[in-house]
Amino acid sequence: MTYRDEQEALRAENQSLRAELEQLKQSSAGAPPPAARTGAGARIAVVVAIGAMTMVFAVLVVLISSSGRRPRTPPRSVRWVGATWEAQVTTAAGIDLPAGARCSIQAGVDAVGASGEAPREVRVLCNGRELYSQGAARAAGGSMMTSGQCRRMQLRSDDHAAYACEFEERGTELRAYPRIAIDTTNRTAVIAREGASTMRVVLAVDALSQFVSVR
Numbered sequence: 124m125t126y127r128d129e130q131e132a133l134r135a136e137n138q139s140l141r142a143e144l145e146q147l148k149q150s151s152a153g154a155p156p157p158a159a160r161t162g163a164g165a166r167i168a169v170v171v172a173i174g175a176m177t178m179v180f181a182v183l184v185v186l187i188s189s190s191g192r193r194p195r196t197p198p199r200s201v202r203w204v205g206a207t208w209e210a211q212v213t214t215a216a217g218i219d220l221p222a223g224a225r226c227s228i229q230a231g232v233d234a235v236g237a238s239g240e241a242p243r244e245v246r247v248l249c250n251g252r253e254l255y256s257q258g259a260a261r262a263a264g265g266s267m268m269t270s271g272q273c274r275r276m277q278l279r280s281d282d283h284a285a286y287a288c289e290f291e292e293r294g295t296e297l298r299a300y301p302r303i304a305i306d307t308t309n310r311t312a313v314i315a316r317e318g319a320s321t322m323r324v325v326l327a328v329d330a331l332s333q334f335v336s337v338r
């Protein structure tokens with residue numbers, strides 16, 4: 124075979140390989156599968172198939188590992204401070220409290236006051252007499268539902284803040300401890316007890332608590 128004949132043979136084989144590669148591309152894109160191959164074409168098909176499978180496996184590994192490593196935001200720890208609102212009796216029934224009697228509402232509130240946490244350990248005192256205690260109501264057991272939220276409304280440069288709160292506690296009529304609804308934004312609070320010893324006290328409440336240190 125002459126040199127020219129060898130070049131022609133190599134060119135023909137190269138064209139054959141290109142044609143087979145093109146058939147492989149069409150097959151991977153959904154085209155009808157090419158005719159069975161032998162020799163160099165079969166080897167190329169095997170290499171391409173193995174490469175494709177390797178790439179798919181690698182992508183799956185990356186997706187699975189990334190899905191298991193999603194960062195989770197840790198819950199924010201709440202720092203509680205004691206807040207006090209001044210109030211006075213508007214009307215009182217079933218209890219010896221004159222209109223204008225001095226009262227206070229005390230509660231633990233979230234120092235940051237941005238998450239709307241409900242107040243805790245709420246107490247109402249008038250003339251030194253405890254009209255309501257959340258702790259006592261909880262200790263009494265029975266049916267009880269509480270809801271509410273507090274917001275920090277003002278923050279002074281000396282790290283003292285004032286808060287506004289809403290709070291409601293309800294239970295069955297048979298419970299000895301009274302129900303309560305507080306809304307300092309609307310400047311009202313109602314403490315009521317049903318049953319044999321009916322009581323109802325309405326308070327006018329300061330919109331904001333006294334300033335308390337949040338350091």
